[in-house]
Amino acid sequence: MDQMDNVIAYKRSDEKLKLQLEKLSMQSGIKIVPMDALSEADGLPILRYVKQKLCLEDDGERLFFHPSMALLRMINILRGVPDRFLQAVNLEAGDIFLDATMGLASDTLISAYAVGSNGSVLAVESSPLIHFLVQDGLDQVKQFKPAKKLSQVKAQAWVELSQATSCIETVWADHTRILEGLPDASVDVVYFDPMFRVTVKESSSIRPLKKWSNPNPLDKDTIREACRVSRKRVVLKERKGSSEFTRLGFYVKEKNKYSPVDFGIIDLTRVGEGFQ
Ligand SMILES: C[S@@+](CC[C@H](N)C(=O)[O-])C[C@H]1O[C@@H](n2cnc3c(N)ncnc32)[C@H](O)[C@@H]1O
Structure with missing residues (x-):
């Protein structure tokens, strides 16, 4: 983020957003300005609700949370199609x-x-x-009520996602x-999906994420x-053939020739594995 990106504008009339943004500003140091008050606000990234979805508009791009990818994956899982992330x-x-x-x-x-109501997920x-956009989006998924015209499997997928939000805690x-503050062997699995080192082609949904991530x-x-904190395994998602797997000590077991990504694993249940 450059200097300009540390300022975001918002609509003064949106009282709820104003209060949330003041909190965000205090915690993160991001400066907020009402978009109708300053001509300088022209060209600044703008946070506002568009069709009830919190949206960051910047340079003609829009970044917002939508659980469409999770929904599609959930539908496939309910239909019995294996999910590579879950396998990893x-x-x-x-x-x-x-x-x-x-x-x-x-x-x-x-x-x-996957962990269900007796498990827990800490998302960092x-x-x-x-974090601000996604937390707002997850709160909306939690309150989701399926419309009557949805197909049975789609409605079920929404219900599963909505229930799943109950065991998620997010943290900025x-x-x-976070890892340094956790005791030894205190979680089952730690997962990393960093921004890829090499981006071959950027989709329109990834471009705005990349700018702010x-x-x-x-x-x-x-x-x-x-490895110290996990009981079972540490998993890394990276571009296929990435040298990050070797550099960081991950073993890629199940390669998929049709997918541009692979999952590397450090299996901590095997004697002798772990970080070398
Ligand atoms: C490729 S995205 C993850 C996508 C995610 N797995 C999903 O299903 O939508 C990577 C994210 O990790 C975040 N990130 C990168 N380094 C981080 C760090 N050191 N601590 C916490 N988050 C980080 C980035 O800001 C970015 O939002």
């Missing part, structure tokens, strides 16, 4: 899952479904604005700081901490 993290009901890179929370929602996001923080590579100390 291998969660069981009741597990404690740490999603170290929440982003737009598609994996967060799917993991929350270091970008204050992404750097994941390394944390682009830093993972460091070895963070993975060491994740």
Whole structure:
């Protein structure tokens, strides 16, 4: 983020948003200005509700939370189609899952479904604005009431996602700081899905996320901490063939020739595995 990006504008008439933004501003240092008060606000990123969805408009791009990807995945899971993320993290009901890179929370929602009401998911996001947008979106998913005209499987998928939100706690923080504060073997699985080191083609939904997200590579100390904190495994999602798997000590078991990504695993249940 450059200097300009540390200021966001909002509509003065949106009282609810104003209160939330004042809190965000106090916590994160992001400056907020009402868009009708300053001509300087022209060209600033704007946060506002569009069709009841909180939306960050910037440079002609819109960043907002929509659980469409999680919904599609949920429908497939209900139809019995394997989900590669779920295969990689291998969660069981009741597990404690740490999603170290929440982003737009598609994996967060799917993991929350997998651990169920006796499990828990802690989702960590270091970008204050992404955390703000996604937390608002998850609150809306929680209150979702399916419309009558939805197909049975789609309605069921919405219900599952809505229920799944109950075991999610989100936090705006750097994941390394969170890991450092956790006791040994206190969660079952830690998961990293960082911004890819090399982006071949950017989709229109990824472009705005990229601008506001944390682009830093993972460091070895963070993975060491994740191995200390996990009981079962640490998982990394990366672009297929990424040198990050080897650099950080992950083993890619199930390669999928049709997918541009792979999941690397450090299996902590095997004697001798762990961070080298
Ligand atoms: C590729 S996205 C994750 C997508 C996510 N798995 C999903 O299903 O939507 C990566 C996210 O991790 C966040 N991130 C990167 N480094 C981080 C860190 N050190 N601590 C917390 N979050 C981080 C980025 O800001 C970005 O939002």
